[in-house]
Amino acid sequence: MSIRQGIPESSRDSSPRSAAARDDRAHVFHSWSAQATLEPVVVVGARGSRFWDENGKTWLDFSSQLVNVNVGHQHPKLIDAIKEQADKLCTVAPYHANEATSEAARLIAEVAPGDLNKVFFTNGGAEAIENAIRMARHHTGRHKVLAAYRSYHGATAGAIALTGDPRRWGSEPSMPGVVRFWGPYLYRSAFHATTLEEERDRALSHLAEVLTMEGPHNVAAIVLETVVGGSGILVPPDGYLQGVRELCDRHGIVMIADEVMTGFGRCGEWFAVNRWNVTPDLITFAKGVNCGYVPLGGVIISERIAESFAHRPYPGGLTYSGHPLACATAVACINLYKDERIIQHARHLGDEVLGPALEELKQRHPSVGEVRGLGVFWAIELVRHPGTREPLVPYNASGPANAPMAALAGACKERGLWPLIFSNRVHVVPPLTISDQDAREGLAIIDEALAVADRYVSSGGG
Structure with a gap:
């Protein structure tokens, strides 16, 4: 036909x-x-x-x-890194170690904030979100996840369920346990705020009320884009992310920063959370880690959450986790960020x-x-x-x-x-x-x- x-x-x-x-x-x-x-x-x-x-x-x-x-x-240093790695080792199962994957993980951990020292590699941002949620649920033993209305977290089953914009509509009904909240957006404030300070305080009060109504003991994670991307490029007011961090600490909730778009320099920092001196428990990344020259994403994990899986298996994995070609490109890319300022x-x-x-x-x-x-x-x-x-x-x-x-x-x-x-x-x-x-x-x-x-x-x- x-x-x-x-x-x-x-x-x-x-x-x-x-x-x-x-x-x-x-x-x-x-x-x-x-x-x-x-x-x-x-x-x-x-x-x-x-x-x-x-x-x-x-x-x-x-x-x-x-x-x-x-x-x-077509940056020549990234292309050369792909060619050089292809001559050494194109692919290997993720239960092995290899030089490219290990070095990429080390370099990512070195630029990540706080004690985020472990990296679980995925093929992209949506898979990173899927695994971050799985880690949070297994770490806490809880099932609910709070996610913002104005957000996009990817198009796989769990990631699209967390997404707050209309792209999720065609995939509903979807993963249970997702609860939505309104984040700050002064230009179209859901809280009738007139200043950034009012918007910050009212958004945090709203989030605290949502937690109360859902039962914070049921909430595994709060996931948010550090700076909202596809839903508007919404820069949070100063103090908002610190307030979310405090709510998470108070209730034993995992804070997940989705930095798939904002990480690796897009916001003028290695990670956008650095601008506000906030350390989440998990950071999801992709895109800028090697600029899409070879598909790569991942989750950067705090020592506390990594410890949860020290003596019990983590129930997740991917055939191409830590793919050598992708990770070699990440090594070249991270060094490029440094060398060329x-x-x-x-x-x-x-x-x-x-x-x-x-x-x-x-x-x-x-x-x-x-x-x-x-x-x-x-x-x-x-x-x-x-x-x-x-x-x-x-x-x-x-x-x-x-x-x-x-x-x-x-x-x-x-x-x-x-x-x-x-x-x-x-x-x-x-x-x-x-x-x-x-x-x-x-x-x-x-x-x-x-x-x-x-x-x-x-x-x-x-």
């Missing part, structure tokens, strides 16, 4: 397509997509902060693909380039309700009126309702910038290695493209 059967005539592309494009549409099943509507770009190359398609069209990558290509595309550059970009320029951009565009972020992790939230704060598109919009954001994305791509669009937001998340000049070029393109969003702004409202 032809792949083109079932596609409306108006959606069919009559132009010649490459073998890669034809094979993709015939055989590749893409994530989060209605398959018949897709015409994906065939990417054939990339370098640094740019990638290009088979027709030679080039884009400045302001998405870092999926917020993971922290050191840019990439994390310091990320902090510079946030403080001196992205942050100030985005604030100026906000003043020029009535569609920009708020800009927020840190390091190389920013969001532009778009509204129909800055007074009412009505989102530019409805919550979980799709199809015609999402036309303003689709038009904005198209305007960016036409001008040579690949944006990352979530809901009514443009996320500004280029590689950490992007130059000041390229960062400003990308922001200038967004500045031009926002004229599309401005056309939807209402003159009425409060």
Whole structure:
């Protein structure tokens, strides 16, 4: 049967397509997509902060693909590490030890906060979350897990159950024991707060009340993204994470920091928790640990939780846990962060380039309700009126309702910038290695493209 059967005539592309494009549409099943509507770009190359398609069209990558290509595309040191490891040992069962895995674990433990000294390797962030929850439940003997409404933790069965945004809806009913709470988000406060201090205090009071109603003796873990990623790039008010840590300590609850997006420099720190001097019990990581050159994720484990499994088996494992090619790339990547001062550059970009320029951009565009972020992790939230704060598109919009954001994305791509669009937001998340000049070029393109969003702004409202 032809792949083109079932596609409306108006959606069919009559132009010649490459073998890669034809094979993709015939055989590749893409994530989060209605398959018949897709015409994906065939990417054939990339370098640094740019990638290009088979027709030679080039884009400045302001998405870092999926917020993971922290050191840019095709970094020669990471490629050399893969080649060198492939010559030594391509794969080995995880019950063996090998040099690449051991060194990667040591380097990760050295940059992790506090006594987080053990690493369980996975293939990505969702598996890391799955195993962190399993560790917490076995460590405490409890079953409930508290997770925020505005959150994304992955698409495997347990991780999607913990996810608070609409991506979980299609997987429900799901894993039992998940209880939701509202985290801080002053711009759209669930607590009617007017200051960051009020938002922090009311969010912590709310969390304490949820614990009381659920029975803290039933709660194994509180899991949260240190800085919320796909649901808005929500930077917590100072003191909030410390308050969560105190609640966990008071009730013997495991604090899990999901740093899959924020870890390894994205927020201008090795881990975002470092900014607030908080040490969780478990940190989940992926993405920036080796920038997706080979799939890798994991859980960094405190000594206290690791001790729970000193004399009883941990009931979990993966065939490719600690894969040598992935771990060798992580070793090269972590050393690269140090040698090329990439994390310091990320902090510079946030403080001196992205942050100030985005604030100026906000003043020029009535569609920009708020800009927020840190390091190389920013969001532009778009509204129909800055007074009412009505989102530019409805919550979980799709199809015609999402036309303003689709038009904005198209305007960016036409001008040579690949944006990352979530809901009514443009996320500004280029590689950490992007130059000041390229960062400003990308922001200038967004500045031009926002004229599309401005056309939807209402003159009425409060």
